[in-house]
Amino acid sequence: MMPPIALTCGDPNGVGIDISLMAAQRLVDTPFFLIADKQHVESRDHNGIHHLIERPADVLSLPQGRLGVLHHQFSARPTLTGEQGENARDIIAVIERGVHLVKSGAASALCTNPIHKKVLVEGAGFAYPGHTEFLAALAGIKRSVMMLACDELRVVPVTIHIALSDVQDHLTPELLLETIEITHKSLIEDHGIPNPRIAVAGLNPHAGEGGTFGRSEIDMMQPLIHKLRAQGMDISDPISADTMFHAEARARYDVAICMYHDQALIPIKTLDFHGGVNVTLGLPFIRTSPDHGTAFALAGGPDANPSSLIAALKYAHKLAQNRKTNVDT
Numbered sequence: 001m002m003p004p005i006a007l008t009c010g011d012p013n014g015v016g017i018d019i020s021l022m023a024a025q026r027l028v029d030t031p032f033f034l035i036a037d038k039q040h041v042e043s044r045d046h047n048g049i050h051h052l053i054e055r056p057a058d059v060l061s062l063p064q065g066r067l068g069v070l071h072h073q074f075s076a077r078p079t080l081t082g083e084q085g086e087n088a089r090d091i092i093a094v095i096e097r098g099v100h101l102v103k104s105g106a107a108s109a110l111c112t113n114p115i116h117k118k119v120l121v122e123g124a125g126f127a128y129p130g131h132t133e134f135l136a137a138l139a140g141i142k143r144s145v146m147m148l149a150c151d152e153l154r155v156v157p158v159t160i161h162i163a164l165s166d167v168q169d170h171l172t173p174e175l176l177l178e179t180i181e182i183t184h185k186s187l188i189e190d191h192g193i194p195n196p197r198i199a200v201a202g203l204n205p206h207a208g209e210g211g212t213f214g215r216s217e218i219d220m221m222q223p224l225i226h227k228l229r230a231q232g233m234d235i236s237d238p239i240s241a242d243t244m245f246h247a248e249a250r251a252r253y254d255v256a257i258c259m260y261h262d263q264a265l266i267p268i269k270t271l272d273f274h275g276g277v278n279v280t281l282g283l284p285f286i287r288t289s290p291d292h293g294t295a296f297a298l299a300g301g302p303d304a305n306p307s308s309l310i311a312a313l314k315y316a317h318k319l320a321q322n323r324k325t326n327v328d329t
């Protein structure tokens, strides 16, 4: 049997603990444990389903429907009123602990509940835009890639958490090349797609309209695409982003490489907000996350929907199985 998945609690003022409790009651055959402060979980567990564990493997002997909790001491009780900087260091430490467990083999994959970036920056001087870049640093690699996936679509933003006005400057051929290569490799090795069909979104309206509305497509993207195609990659010319996400267009590719955050995330969160999963590609370990954020207004109540977290745990389980199969064969 594979080790369980390590699930971090994220910001305890967000919905992470609530949806983790709900996921434990609904998920079958996907063992996971939550790293969180036991008092935080106790105060939100209205059905008495959590159970403290000493080590990850203990969760494998719990009855179905129980939530195994690996205690991590936090500085403060969540106020459930929004941003609270006091716990910022502990939130980061839980992510580090999750990574340690997955690197050591005690966990088969890492799944992360949402963090609030501003809370971590202001409360602990967090030096990363999000999990994606922090996990690359903890793994000791230069770059990781963010992909969001649902049944109908996979999208990769090349630039992520930067101001729209900075996108053009950050969009270099090196960044585009690294992003496409990491995505291509992961789709083959982790996702079992032997020859992934890659669609590339243009940066400008109408993909630049032949240079009329911008030249990034002609000067930066096209030469790189020609080179990759000559190497055998199934990759499109820059496509006008406004016409690449309807059903017939989506059927023509396995992943859409998008130039900035919202170009990628608006279509997928519109199509399937509650089924979307955020996956980090290029790491030596598996990491997934729900596609939503901390949803502070819903924390502590019954209204948060656990579907995206459940999808993320299933996705992590599937990728862990694929990696195990690759190693075994």
Ligand SMILES: NC(=O)c1ccc[n+]([C@@H]2O[C@H](COP(=O)([O-])OP(=O)(O)OC[C@H]3O[C@@H](n4cnc5c(N)ncnc54)[C@H](O)[C@@H]3O)[C@@H](O)[C@H]2O)c1
Binding pocket: 015, 019, 113, 114, 115, 116, 117, 118, 131, 278, 289, 290, 291, 292, 293, 294, 295, 296, 297, 298, 303, 304, 305, 306
């Ligand atoms: N993986 C992550 O750590 C992650 C992902 C996205 C956003 N964030 C962070 O979350 C914070 C809040 O971001 P936001 O307000 O833009 O997005 P959000 O996803 O937290 O909320 C957007 C809307 O969706 C609703 N919503 C979110 N999750 C839901 C759920 N499980 N069930 C029902 N409704 C849900 C919210 O109530 C809100 O109306 C920001 O700091 C952002 O950076 C973190």
Ligand SMILES: N[C@H](C(=O)O)[C@H](O)COP(=O)(O)O
Binding pocket: 129, 130, 131, 132, 133, 146, 265, 278, 289, 291, 292, 293
């Ligand atoms: N860009 C993601 C989203 O909007 O859903 C999100 O902020 C997650 O980022 P990390 O996984 O890097 O924390």
